[in-house]
Amino acid sequence: MKEQPNGLIDGWLALTQVQLGVAAKLEQELQARHRLSLNDFYLLYFLSVAPNKKLRLQQLEGMIGLSQSAVSRLVSRFEAKTCGVLQRHACDEDRRSIYTALTELGDAKVEAATATFREVLAEALSERELEQALSTLLAARDEAADK
Amino acid sequence: MKEQPNGLIDGWLALTQVQLGVAAKLEQELQARHRLSLNDFYLLYFLSVAPNKKLRLQQLEGMIGLSQSAVSRLVSRFEAKTCGVLQRHACDEDRRSIYTALTELGDAKVEAATATFREVLAEALSERELEQALSTLLAARDEAADK
């Protein structure tokens, strides 16, 4: 037989499609209602739930899933663009590090954006497709594991 | 209470992390063993499972999850770089369209890459984290739906 069963791959593709679709919807709504890209939101969100609402760049890197340079520039752009939402200041214990902190204004903005985010997410995840993709993927995975 | 329960968001973030992680692993192995990016592979894979192993650009667009221009360039680069793997030729029924077809050489390359892809996928999906992320997400979703 030339063609192998591609359940695993199809499951993965389905999951990826769902992920892409939901992310696109999130991006679109965040952009429309709050002038935020998805990564912008992630940045603000992770800051908002961090202790003292501040984090070093290195910590954000892993959370957002971007490279070190990308995070550095994400914060830079943000600071330049939307003045007043976040603020960088050196860390006294280690002056190589730089804390990125949320201002009160930023905190309010995050709260509003988070409401949108949660709303869109709830709607998107109630779609039939998620269920479909996940069950396809898990079934194929287990089947592959048995082999 | 100021902080709301963020189960939905955390679930989504967990799923996104898993997706990113697996995609990175796939990209890395495909690059190392076959000199293919993840999108390169998707392009070849979708062609390989298509009837007559050929597709028009527009069809690839939705499958790969890229914009029209991105697909146009993806194919262009591919044609230029790895001569002989794929081949474009006009479509007789509609001369605006262009078929992108897999050559025999390309077909062999895809087959090898697909084996790698499936292998990496099987390993990555057996990780505990997937289960974790999915159950977290689904539980939070259902909870949100009840509300």
Add this chain to the structure above:
DNA sequence: CAATTACATGCATGTGCATGCATTTATAAG
């Protein structure tokens, strides 16, 4: 003083958006 760590930056590249060009399809007039 050497090695490491945290962040910034030059550079190449892939991407999306807007637009352009060629072709097809739809509409209308004669």
Add this chain to the structure above:
DNA sequence: CTTATAAATGCATGCACATGCATGTAATTG
């Protein structure tokens, strides 16, 4: 039915921009 014209479709390309990699700089550690 034929022809003229407008709208839509499929792909390519100029442009701006976000990203990753490699590297540079400053600070910390051993």
